[in-house]
Amino acid sequence: MLVAETETPRQSPSALPRSSQPLSHLRLLEAESIHILREVASEFERPVMLYSIGKDSSVMLRLAQKAFYPAPIPFPLLHIDTGFKFAEMLAFRDEMARQVGAKLLVWRNEPAIAAGTNPMVLDTKRCCALLKTQALLDALRHYNFDAAFGGARRDEEKSRAKERIYSFRDAAGQWDPKNQRPELWNLYNARIHSGESIRVFPLSNWTEMDVWQYIHEEKIPVVDLYFAKERPMYVRGDALMPIEQSFVALPGERPQMVKCRLRSLGCSPCTGAMRSDADTIPAIIAELISFRSSERANRVIDHDQEGSMEIKKREGYF
Amino acid sequence: MAAATASSFSIDEFLERERQKDLLRFSTAGSVDDGKSTLIGRLLYDTQSVYEDQVRSIEGKGTTAPGQIDFALLTDGLRAEREQGITIDVAYRYFSTARRKFIIADTPGHEQYTRNMATGASTADAAVVLIDASKGVLIQSRRHAYIASLLRVRHILAAVNKMDLVGYDEGAFRAIKADFSAVLDQIAADTGTPAEVHFVPVSALAGDNVVHRSAAMPWYAGPTLLELLESLPSAQQTHTAPLRLADKDPSAGTPALHPTDKDPSAGTPALHPTDKDPSVGTPAFRFPVQRVLRPNHAFRGFAGQIASGSIRPGDSITVLPSGRHAKVKRIVTWDGDLDEASAPLSVTLVLDREIDISRGDLMVASDAQATVARSIKAALVWMDQRPLDLGRRYLLKHTSQTAPAFLAAIDYRTGLAALDHVPAQTLRMNDIGAVSLNLLRPIALDVYAENRSTGAFILIDPESNATAAAGMITAAFSDPGAAADDAADAWGRVTAGEREARWGHRGGVIEISGPLKLIDSIERSLFAVGAVTSRIEADDDAFLLHPSLLEIVSGIAARSGLLALVVRADEDVTLAARAEGVEITVGAADSIQAVAAVHQLLHRTGIFISSEKADL
Numbered sequence: 046m047l048v049a050e051t052e053t054p055r056q057s058p059s060a061l062p063r064s065s066q067p068l069s070h071l072r073l074l075e076a077e078s079i080h081i082l083r084e085v086a087s088e089f090e091r092p093v094m095l096y097s098i099g100k101d102s103s104v105m106l107r108l109a110q111k112a113f114y115p116a117p118i119p120f121p122l123l124h125i126d127t128g129f130k131f132a133e134m135l136a137f138r139d140e141m142a143r144q145v146g147a148k149l150l151v152w153r154n155e156p157a158i159a160a161g162t163n164p165m166v167l168d169t170k171r172c173c174a175l176l177k178t179q180a181l182l183d184a185l186r187h188y189n190f191d192a193a194f195g196g197a198r199r200d201e202e203k204s205r206a207k208e209r210i211y212s213f214r215d216a217a218g219q220w221d222p223k224n225q226r227p228e229l230w231n232l233y234n235a236r237i238h239s240g241e242s243i244r245v246f247p248l249s250n251w252t253e254m255d256v257w258q259y260i261h262e263e264k265i266p267v268v269d270l271y272f273a274k275e276r277p278m279y280v281r282g283d284a285l286m287p288i289e290q291s292f293v294a295l296p297g298e299r300p301q302m303v304k305c306r307l308r309s310l311g312c313s314p315c316t317g318a319m320r321s322d323a324d325t326i327p328a329i330i331a332e333l334i335s336f337r338s339s340e341r342a343n344r345v346i347d348h349d350q351e352g353s354m355e356i357k358k359r360e361g362y363f
Numbered sequence: 364m365a366a367a368t369a370s371s372f373s374i375d376e377f378l379e380r381e382r383q384k385d386l387l388r389f390s391t392a393g394s395v396d397d398g399k400s401t402l403i404g405r406l407l408y409d410t411q412s413v414y415e416d417q418v419r420s421i422e423g424k425g426t427t428a429p430g431q432i433d434f435a436l437l438t439d440g441l442r443a444e445r446e447q448g449i450t451i452d453v454a455y456r457y458f459s460t461a462r463r464k465f466i467i468a469d470t471p472g473h474e475q476y477t478r479n480m481a482t483g484a485s486t487a488d489a490a491v492v493l494i495d496a497s498k499g500v501l502i503q504s505r506r507h508a509y510i511a512s513l514l515r516v517r518h519i520l521a522a523v524n525k526m527d528l529v530g531y532d533e534g535a536f537r538a539i540k541a542d543f544s545a546v547l548d549q550i551a552a553d554t555g556t557p558a559e560v561h562f563v564p565v566s567a568l569a570g571d572n573v574v575h576r577s578a579a580m581p582w583y584a585g586p587t588l589l590e591l592l593e594s595l596p597s598a599q600q601t602h603t604a605p606l607r608l609a610d611k612d613p614s615a616g617t618p619a620l621h622p623t624d625k626d627p628s629a630g631t632p633a634l635h636p637t638d639k640d641p642s643v644g645t646p647a648f649r650f651p652v653q654r655v656l657r658p659n660h661a662f663r664g665f666a667g668q669i670a671s672g673s674i675r676p677g678d679s680i681t682v683l684p685s686g687r688h689a690k691v692k693r694i695v696t697w698d699g700d701l702d703e704a705s706a707p708l709s710v711t712l713v714l715d716r717e718i719d720i721s722r723g724d725l726m727v728a729s730d731a732q733a734t735v736a737r738s739i740k741a742a743l744v745w746m747d748q749r750p751l752d753l754g755r756r757y758l759l760k761h762t763s764q765t766a767p768a769f770l771a772a773i774d775y776r777t778g779l780a781a782l783d784h785v786p787a788q789t790l791r792m793n794d795i796g797a798v799s800l801n802l803l804r805p806i807a808l809d810v811y812a813e814n815r816s817t818g819a820f821i822l823i824d825p826e827s828n829a830t831a832a833a834g835m836i837t838a839a840f841s842d843p844g845a846a847a848d849d850a851a852d853a854w855g856r857v858t859a860g861e862r863e864a865r866w867g868h869r870g871g872v873i874e875i876s877g878p879l880k881l882i883d884s885i886e887r888s889l890f891a892v893g894a895v896t897s898r899i900e901a902d903d904d905a906f907l908l909h910p911s912l913l914e915i916v917s918g919i920a921a922r923s924g925l926l927a928l929v930v931r932a933d934e935d936v937t938l939a940a941r942a943e944g945v946e947i948t949v950g951a952a953d954s955i956q957a958v959a960a961v962h963q964l965l966h967r968t969g970i971f972i973s974s975e976k977a978d979l
Contacts, residue, residue, distance in 0.1 A: 231486075
């Protein structure tokens with residue numbers, strides 16, 4: 046567990062812009078994100094922040110603290126728990142919510158989980174549809190949320206490059222890429238009819254590198270799984286499969302200790318680890334510079350069919 | 364994999380360099396085959412901004428020769444695009460060099476995507492306009508340059524592409540440069556925004572002069588496209604930088620980018636902000652209030668993003684539209700209080716006294732105030748399927764507020780082919796025109812030429828909620844209806860919108876029955892808030908003889924913009940009122956409450972446009 050920061054970090058040397066200096070790109074991104082968070086909190090009746098425990102969520106949460114300081118974050122956090130999240134992630138989630146003082150809601154598609162939904166039996170596409178997309182839509186409807194923040198970034202995946210900052214969803218929660226509202230300047234159209242909602246992406250213009258640099262500059266706590274250490278893994282070709290509750294080993298397969306880390310956090314059956322020595326944030330950043338493949342390459346669900354992220358998004362996935 | 368920790372590389376140095384990096388946003392526009400996607404793909408590829416798995420996923424696909432990478436596939440995101448081979452929307456791309464981070468707004472170039480081009484240009488510091496060397500200056504290049512100019516994108520980078528197809532011929536490049544320069548002069552004369560233009564001969568396909576210098580064009584000694592992008596001043600420097608030099612007289616800022624010397628529009632509007640702005644050229648402090656933060660009784664702060672200029676504790680500010688003054692006491696952030704903050708930082712301001720401020724108010728430097736406008740003239744880019752409807756009510760979103768507005772007049776539509784001004788009855792999707800708008804509530808604003816943030820707005824269709832148009836304010840007036848009066852149509856028929864703007868309510872019929880004294884009080888209270896009423900006694904003999912006449916008479920009054928009060932006096936203990944199919948019944952004993960209920964009813968049914976009149 047690295048929920049280390051007991052003192053909230055203040056006055057980090059780079060945090061205070063001096064008038065003589067141009068603002069760095071991180072300050073500019075931060076200012077834009079804070080503007081978005083405040084707009085949504087002011088224009089919608091029931092906003093919620095999707096909190097997925099990963100690095101992007103961690104940055105988004107910090108930005109929310111900054112946006113409303115010294116007032117508390119004026120909306121709850123919602124975690125969609127598939128039942129396949131790493132145990133470390135859940136502990137981290139609860140600790141973060143406690144530290145930040147935010148209300149945390151957890152939603153699980155219990156009927157699907159009880160029915161034994163898992164990616165080994167179903168294909169990953171249908172598993173995601175039930176445990177993530179369906180659960181998310183149910184939760185949004187249950188609580189009647191009219192705006193939901195997500196930590197998605199446009200640089201993550203091709204179909205996300207076209208996503209608006211305010212992404213309009215119809216009453217069924219679906220996304221129509223051909224019918225998106227034009228978004229000019231920093232003027233966001235927050236008007237919706239009853240039943241419709243907006244997904245909001247305050248980190249739209251951040252890249253993976255920006256996120257890590259910001260975590261470094263701001264000393265934002267992140268889940269320990271991002272840092273390299275010796276972990277027991279099943280090794281299949283290039284793939285490292287973590288041992289979690291749901292893992293089904295092949296006959297004769299034995300886990301071995303591998304120094305590795307996770308580059309992005311998903312469900313344990315669908316998130317592979319990578320061999321790495323990067324055990325600090327600067328080391329992760331150094332590793333990123335040398336990377337030859339994109340961040341979501343380890344996420345099985347992005348590759349289950351051509352244009353798969355776009356299809357998931359149309360159906361209501363984040 | 365962790366080879367980056369080699370001795371020559373220091374992560375600390377890298378992080379320090381990253382802290383110095385700023386951000387430049389630029390837009391691109393191009394049509395199906397002028398190679399725009401290829402150019403962007405090339406920029407990303409040659410700056411090592413794409414990953415191997417992304418390149419692998421497109422290798423061997425697309426339309427290029429076997430073994431080559433079709434760079435266009437790196438950027439065309441959506442399935443429909445991949446299938447049709449065109450770019451249909453705005454896509455944002457990110458890359459970074461040692462000097463700066465870039466955000467590309469990548470937009471299609473065809474006429475039917477004018478609105479997407481405007482979207483991309485709205486946040487851009489520079490526009491890369493593609494010109495096909497083998498075809499010369501086509502309408503697409505012209506359109507993109509016009510929109511960039513209209514949206515005040517300061518730098519135009521004219522990339523003369525496909526130089527390989529014309530044998531890298533210098534003469535071809537020079538001819539295009541001369542043609543396009545003439546076009547840009549024409550555009551600047553129309554929009555009033557002269558751009559800084561840079562010409563670069565490139566071949567995106569072969570990679571010439573995009574990132575790397577070309578050996579094929581020794582006659583070109585200028586910078587590559589990327590070198591230009593790395594050296595242009597960024598948004599913060601051109602639009603919103605604190606020009607107040609440290610510890611110097613605030614009014615002694617560098618005069619820069621002042622619009623009056625290039626504004627070709629004849630006749631200065633009554634309240635053109637330059638008339639009274641003492642700090643000419645200095646971006647004046649503008650701070651739209653997004654939210655009031657009040658975590659406890661001891662703290663009351665105003666959260667927002669600085670739209671322009673800078674602020675320090677002790678500075679005097681004026682809150683618009685109320686016009687109240689205060690001094691800034693603290694600039695609060697999570698990272699601690701600041702000694703100074705400048706655009707575009709998001710901060711929270713604490714003032715030295717309690718004054719009434721809410722979301723939508725604009726804080727401005729007391730010595731450089733904005734115009735509190737009741738009517739405006741604006742350039743519009745129409746974005747909705749449903750065409751502009753004159754006289755219809757739209758919602759105008761400006762900074763952090765939304766107010767109803769009437770389109771009072773279309774001054775003209777701009778024909779992009781000839782850059783001429785054509786009389787028009789409407790604007791359709793992707794049309795560009797100039798209009799006059801009446802605001803139903805005063806809004807503090809600037810003209811767009813002076814401030815890209817407080818001079819911009821969007822129009823929202825109140826029924827469909829679609830974003831109907833993007834607007835750039837060209838003139839502001841404190842009188843309602845003044846913008847439209849200024850139009851050529853000044854002697855034409857009075858429109859419903861003009862009446863609504865002047866009287867603050869729509870025409871309508873309200874039927875009231877109850878005690879006579881209470882009816883009189885209601886009429887009096889409506890008169891007091893400035894409503895223009897026509898009292899019609901329903902028990903008049905004429906209506907008893909001809910019952911259908913009552914509806915005809917009240918209808919005429921309503922269509923003339925009047926509030927027709929159809930009254931029936933009785934001795935009942937209750938008051939009944941009905942408007943637009945909504946009926947209320949209240950006790951007549953508490954007359955103040957009954958009167959208030961009638962005002963609320965008028966507000967609820969949309970006859971009273973703002974809550975101003977509904978509150979007694």
